[in-house]
Amino acid sequence: MRLLSSTSKSLICAFAASVVSVSALAQGWPTKTVTVVVPWPPGGPSDIAARPLSKSLTETLGQSFVIDNRAGGGGNIGTAAVTRATPDGYTLLITSSAPIVINPSLYKKMTFDPLKDLAPVTNLLRVPLVLVAGPSVPAKNLKELMAFIKSKNGQFSYASSGSGTPQHLTSELFASVTKLNMTHVPYKGSAPAIADLLGGHIPIMFDSTIAIMPHIKSGKVRPIAISSAQRSPLLPDVPTFAEAGVRGIESYAWYGLFAPAKTPKDVIAKINAETVKIMKQPEFTKIRAETGSDFVGDTPENFGKFVHAEAARWSKVVKESGATVD
Structure with a gap:
């Protein structure tokens, strides 16, 4: 019977000690x-x-x-x-x-x-995102909004809570799917973007139900469509994009x-x-x-x-x- 070398024994002991150490860490954490x-x-x-x-x-x-x-x-x-x-x-x-x-x-x-x-x-x-329009936009539904944006011939901007956010990328997805020409105006968070939306300085934006719901409830912004697969219990009267006639926009x-x-x-x-x-x-x-x-x-x-x-x-x-x- 071949005996293990002292080096092999040391490696085995070290491995066993590490296994015990990890197990002990999990138990005590x-x-x-x-x-x-x-x-x-x-x-x-x-x-x-x-x-x-x-x-x-x-x-x-x-x-x-x-x-x-x-x-x-x-x-x-x-x-x-x-x-x-x-x-x-x-x-x-x-x-x-x-x-x-x-x-x-x-x-x-x-x-x-x-x-x-x-x-x-x-x-x-x-959480789903809601496309909302501010007081400067006359459109009441997605079809009217798309027509309004097209009438601006590229002179139309949208806000987001920041570059690279789901709000930004969902807006880009919307623009890509609908072939609409819009300019991105990024803000440092939802709060300042919503403030400019309410003030009429920016016409539309996507935002999460977490951030935008108080302003929808107060009637200060108009919900156009929601990005979930089904309607939200929070906004039962707001259609999904598919229901509003635009497929391919599902985002959370x-x-x-x-x-x-x-x-x-x-x-x-x-x-x-x-x-x-x-x-x-x-x-x-x-x-x-x-x-x-x-x-x-x-x-x-x-x-x-x-x-x-x-x-x-x-x-x-x-x-x-x-x-x-x-």
Whole structure:
């Protein structure tokens, strides 16, 4: 019988120790404060998911989950920080889809590859976008709006909450499908874009139900069509684009939970299980109802497939529309 060399024994022991270490990390996690990076300004749509989730995780797991808003670069700055963090479950990311599946196609230089450098945990919210017209636009439905835009002979602008956002790309998809000539006017967030829309300085914009619903309810903006496959319970009288006569425009603003790549799978599984459990509780159910989101809690594997499919989809939209970062 051949004896193992001392080197082989050392390697086996080291491997066994690493397996035990990873397992122990998953069982004990969390033993200290967890930082949840949100790569957007405080109070934005991502916070709507991040803050109640962090609060519930703190209460459930007995360790603090602290929000760290790191805005800038269309979400790239905060997201990049997470990709560089130690993959131990103590730095997480909650973000909209932009830096994950849109920015890689829009930005010429990216310091990270979100599909390789991040580990998907679960989707949190998925909300449709609404095309709304401001007080300066006489159109009352999609057909009238399209005719109004065409009558401007290219002298027509639309607002978005920022270059590379789902709002921007959905607008470009709309322009591409309908062959309408419009100029993009990006803003630094939904709030200033909506302010100019209400003031009559910009005629139309796409925005998520999260941001635009209060202004629709107040009657200050007119909803034209919604980007979901079916009508939203929040806006039962607003048609989908397909119902309004334009097919090929289905789009959502989604918000997901990620960890740095190479975070142990057992830790990812525990974060996922605790998060999905919270998503089924009354507080989060209320948030879903108020934002018009379906329940989208999923396994890390399925969420990963969804993210890859979204990246391929928006890459095609960017290429076909010629969209760029302004």
